[in-house]
Amino acid sequence: MTPTNRAPETLPADLLVEVDALLDTAGIRENRALVERILLTGLRLGTDGTRRLDLKITASALEEMRDAFRLFEPYSKVPKVSVFGSARTSPADPLYRQAQDVAGALAADGWMVVTGAGPGIMEAATTGAGPGQALGVSIRLPFEEAPSEAIAAASRVAMKYFFTRKLMLVKESRGFVCLPGGFGTLDETFELLTLQQTGKAEPVPIVLLDAPGVGYWEGLRRFVDESLVPAGLISPDDLDRVLITDSVEAAAAEITGFWRNYDSLRWVGSRLVMRLNAVPSDDELEQLNERFGGLLASGRIERTEPLRPEREDADVLELPRIILTPDQHRVGELHRLIRALNALPSAPADATPPVVPAAGG
Missing domain, CATH: 1.10.246 (Serum Albumin; Chain A, Domain 1)
Incomplete structure (x- = not known):
């Protein structure tokens, strides 16, 4: 028509x-x-x-x-982690304590915690982070979810639409911890996985955190392995970018460790610049090329000075960087290269909290 x-x-x-x-x-x-x-x-x-x-x-x-x-x-230079999970989880549930503990561990390492500002897991993460370390993006619903009193009114904003709320919960954070929940939590989790798989968002660490003996996220893994992968609906390694664990310590280490050497990336045409905290050696570059040659559309992984668009924008010019031309159909695999960069002998011993917000495409 x-x-x-x-x-x-x-x-x-x-x-x-x-x-x-x-x-x-x-x-x-x-x-x-x-x-x-x-x-x-x-x-x-x-x-x-x-x-x-x-x-x-x-x-x-x-x-x-x-x-x-x-x-x-006001917090644009503070690294943030979004915590997702059920609004119905009670304080007596072990998952509530898991959310409190992982939020507390990350807050102690300089991270702010972002939640949906509701009860349950969201309240647990807010209280775990402590005063001044939590921000909330609530949703106005006719039932169930009212803003938690654990987060001050000045530290939260209310949304009418789920899509604007989800945009803010994803856009502002450099790491994500998902605990068990219902349709809303699954929606948020699959949004993250979709953005990473398609390369529509910069690579970030994603943790699916359980409590010992629950097995909620292992059920998702079985569904992926037994139904999605055999049907050819996703690639066998699509879930590799996610850590499934019931350990608070492992969850916090996954979020912070992702930024041990890797800092950020920027596309300049078809070329991808990856900013690092340490300069890789010649031998390390050779190993990266041998291991990740299949990820490239052409050329090699090489060291580079800041490119002209980066210089014009004064875009973290102080950091060393590498450059590559990835196969556009495989950009969802960049997390593997990032993990390899973080594991290089030249990488710093401690993680450096990121200060640049992740941006969706």
Whole structure:
């Protein structure tokens, strides 16, 4: 069916002049082109004859994202870990203690803990992190989940939509711990796995944490091994990027250890720059090329100075880096290369907490 009641994409020239003047009046200089793009999209929604419900969704989503951006901005340089799990878990459940303990261990290592600001596992992680170390992104529901009193009102933001809430819980964190839960927890967990598998988010550590004897996540592993892999629906190693454990110590070590040598990455065209905390030796590079040659579309893994786009953006220029041209269909496997980089003899003995938020594509 041919769309009807749609205005041309190009807005009148005099309207564009008025938008430009509005930006001047508001004193907007930084990121001006992006703000203009947001305004013009809003105007086009109006000239398109967009339905009222669709406009309400757009307006609410934009307002909620602004609220969340403002909540997280003061902590932009603090590494964060999101903890997911059931809102129905009681304080007497061993899983509640697991969430408390892993949050406490990470908070002691300089991490902030981000949760859905609800009861159950979310409350456990909040109390485990302690005052001033937790942020929350709650959801407004007609039943079940009210914001936990364990997290101060000034440290949380409420969302109407799950998709905006999930965006913020994922966007701001550099590590994830998932404890057993219902549909919501599984939704969040599979979102993480999808983003990693498809390369739509930078590689990050993901821990599926159980309590001893529960076996919740082992059930997921069996489903993957017995149903998804044999049917060819995923690759045999797709779950390798995830740590399944019932050990709080192993969970915390997985989150922090991921950043022992690896710091961040940046695409420059088809080339991938990976910033490290230590310069790999010639022998180490040779070993990496032998081991990960199949990951490359062309060329080799090599040391490099910051590329021009990095220099123009002053993008962590102080760190050493390597460069490679990966096969675009295999970018989900980068976690294996990162683990190998972290295990190099040249890597620092201790992990360096990351300070740059992960960004979805």
